[in-house]
Structure formats: C-alpha cells, structure tokens
Amino acid sequence: MGYSSREPSWWLLALPVSLAASPLPLPSSFVALALCLLFVALLPHGGLAWILCRPPLLRGPAGLPLLGCLPAMASATPHRWLSAAARSLSALDLMPLSLGLTRVVICSSPDTAKDILCSHAFADRPVKESAYELLFHRAMGFAPYGDYWRKLRRVAASHLFSRRRMDAAAGTRRAVGEKMVAQILASMETSGVVKVKRILHLGSLNHVMEMVFGRSYDFSADGAQLAEMVREGYELLGVLNWGDHLPFLRCLDLQRVRRRCRNLVSRVNAFVGKIIEEHREKKIMAENGGGNDGDFVDALLSLEGENKLEDSDMIAVLW
Incomplete structure (x- = not known):
C-alpha cells in the first residue's frame, strides 16, 4: 500500500510508534494520562487557542491538547464532524474551536452567516500561507x-x-455555451460517453479566460x-x-x-x-x-x- 502525498497527518504516527517501542512504567503512564485529562478539563470552550484571550461565552469543543480540532479537520468528512458538534452543543449560530493555536468560529446558521459576510468584522482574518504564496494577499x-x-x-x-461590461459579454457567454453543446454532441458520436464534469469545467474556464484575457482556449x-x-x-x-x-x-x-x-x-x-x-x-x-x-x-x-x-x-x- 502506497502513501498519498495529500495525507496531512502521516507524521503524527511517529509519536505513538515510538511510545509503543519503549512503554512508560505503569504508574508513570497513569500520571501522564491524569495530567492530560486535567489539562483538557481546564481548557476553555473552544480549546487552547482561546486561552490567551477572553474565553468565549459560547460552547465549543475543546479538542486535543495543543492540536485542538486539527485531527478532526484532517479527516475525510470534516463538514459532517462540524455539523454534528454544532448540533450536540446547541451552537448552530456560532461555535468556537481551536485549530492548533488558531482561533476559529464556525457558523451553521444562514442568518448569522449573512451578518458575518456583510460586515467587516473578519476582514483582517489571518491569511493562509498558500494564499500568501499564491499572491492572493x-x-x-x-x-x-x-x-x-x-x-x-x-x-x-x-x-x-x-x-455595461457584463451586457457586452452576452455574446461570449452564448458562444461558449454553443461550443460546450458541440463538444457533447461530438463525444456522443465518437464514443457514446460524455464526460460532463470535464466539459463543464473547461467551458466555464474558457468563459473566464475570454472575459479576463480576451482569448479562447476551447x-x-x-x-x-x-x-x-x-x-x-x-x-x-x-x-x-x-x-x-x-x-x-x-x-x-x-x-x-x-x-x-x-x-x-x-x-x-x-x-x-x-x-x-x-x-x-x-x-x-x-x-x-x-x-x-x-x-x-x-x-x-x-x-x-x-x-x-x-x-x-x-x-x-x-x-
């Protein structure tokens, strides 16, 4: 079985493996476990990242020491975990949590989401490293x-x-749609199989390129x-x-x-x-x-x- 480069948490496996190779004495293990449980119990709602500021009044998962809810967000279906956590804590409007040392607020209510998106409260949110490196800052x-x-x-x-510019681009949108239909017909005639997702993706990309760069990539x-x-x-x-x-x-x-x-x-x-x-x-x-x-x-x-x-x-x- 090969390892995927997209798996973000492979390096965490080294810690339990090393512990298994040289187990702690039984009393020491109980002490370490008790300290971990005490640390988690003392965490504010939302986890470690919220401990350096005023603890939130809302309820949120504390997560693991230091890591917070990072392991849950690295799973295959983090949106389901977030939805289940918000429902279980009755925090559909706002739910604080920690991703490592980053404070995060999760919103599961359309009305609250509208208030957030229509205000400047989160305008200076931290920029991801990938967004900064890709020039999006x-x-x-x-x-x-x-x-x-x-x-x-x-x-x-x-x-x-x-x-005015959107109205002027109506002909471009029509031409891109006609090319997509022609591609679907050509695929049906040659193989009888149509890769709709690919055609839609390339069609929308072609439309954007026409609008932005003034050229067609078909x-x-x-x-x-x-x-x-x-x-x-x-x-x-x-x-x-x-x-x-x-x-x-x-x-x-x-x-x-x-x-x-x-x-x-x-x-x-x-x-x-x-x-x-x-x-x-x-x-x-x-x-x-x-x-x-x-x-x-x-x-x-x-x-x-x-x-x-x-x-x-x-x-x-x-x-």
Whole structure:
C-alpha cells in the first residue's frame, strides 16, 4: 500500500510508534494520562487557542491538547464532524474551536452567516500561507482591509464587473455555451460517453479566460494545461496546512505546500505576464488605429492616477 502525498497527518504516527517501542512504567503512564485529562478539563470552550484571550461565552469543543480540532479537520468528512458538534452543543449560530493555536468560529446558521459576510468584522482574518504564496494577499479576496482593498473594490465595481461590461459579454457567454453543446454532441458520436464534469469545467474556464484575457482556449491542449494550473491552485488553497496553525512546524514545510505554491506561481507569472505584455502592444496599436479587445487586462491597463496597479498586483488580480 502506497502513501498519498495529500495525507496531512502521516507524521503524527511517529509519536505513538515510538511510545509503543519503549512503554512508560505503569504508574508513570497513569500520571501522564491524569495530567492530560486535567489539562483538557481546564481548557476553555473552544480549546487552547482561546486561552490567551477572553474565553468565549459560547460552547465549543475543546479538542486535543495543543492540536485542538486539527485531527478532526484532517479527516475525510470534516463538514459532517462540524455539523454534528454544532448540533450536540446547541451552537448552530456560532461555535468556537481551536485549530492548533488558531482561533476559529464556525457558523451553521444562514442568518448569522449573512451578518458575518456583510460586515467587516473578519476582514483582517489571518491569511493562509498558500494564499500568501499564491499572491492572493494582493487580490480582493485576501487583501487586508484598508486603502488598497477599497481601491480594488472600486476598480472591480467600476471597471471589471460593471453592468455595461457584463451586457457586452452576452455574446461570449452564448458562444461558449454553443461550443460546450458541440463538444457533447461530438463525444456522443465518437464514443457514446460524455464526460460532463470535464466539459463543464473547461467551458466555464474558457468563459473566464475570454472575459479576463480576451482569448479562447476551447478544449485544446493549452486549455487543459491552463485548467491543470487552476486546479492545482484551488487544491493548494483548500489543503489543511498544519503549519498555518502550529507555527513551530511552518519552517519545515512538511506537506510541501510552500514549495508547490512557489513552483506554480513561477508558471503563473510567466503565463499572465506574457499576456499583459501582448495587451500593452495591442494598446499601442489601438492608439495608432488598431483594435482593442476590451477585456479585464485592457481595463486594468487603462487605469490612471490613484487607481493604477503595478504589474505584480495586476497578476494577482487577474490570476
């Protein structure tokens, strides 16, 4: 049986194995167990991460010493565990817990979730290492709340997602839908089997690329390569990185998250940077009587004054 590189907690197996190899004397084992139980009993609701601040008034699982609820979140179905814990503790609105040394609040109520998402209370939440390495700390989703974030919001509302731009993209959306239907028909005629998930994924990716970069990747090899980059980016964003919650593990990069992110970013910089340069050349041609694609890259390149973005920030926003 092989070991998967996606398994985040393999290194924890070393501790029980070493203990089994040289067992503690029986009295010492009881003392150690009693101390652990006492430590857990003294933890506030929510676990160790909440002990350094005012303990929460809400009920939440204490979890394990130091690790908190990290092992549960590393399981195959953490959402089910969270749902069961919230129901058992009658904490559907808000439930505090600890992921290592990180304080976390879980919300299982739609109304409470709406209040959270419509306020700035969590705007300065900690940024995951993967999000930082993938440049998303310079994009609107993870940028710290402040002047830069407000500038990105203003640019998005006025230039990227304006009603005029969305209406102008109706033809693009229709063309992408027609290509997806044609791909389904072609698959049925050749093999009788349709990989709907792949077609939907590449179709939506193609639509985004048309809007952002002004070019179509269709269902070609280049499109598949780009889809793989996007897939890896989402995977790295979603992985539970133990180093985010246990600072003493961060420098070790046991799950190779940092290394994979940096390798991916080098490819993204080359890919997006090349497109930005191509659009700069087209902009010069447009000023001399040529055409203009009118996509997101063109919109960002046209910004002036306080709204103007550096190339590195444009890559983060477009990526």
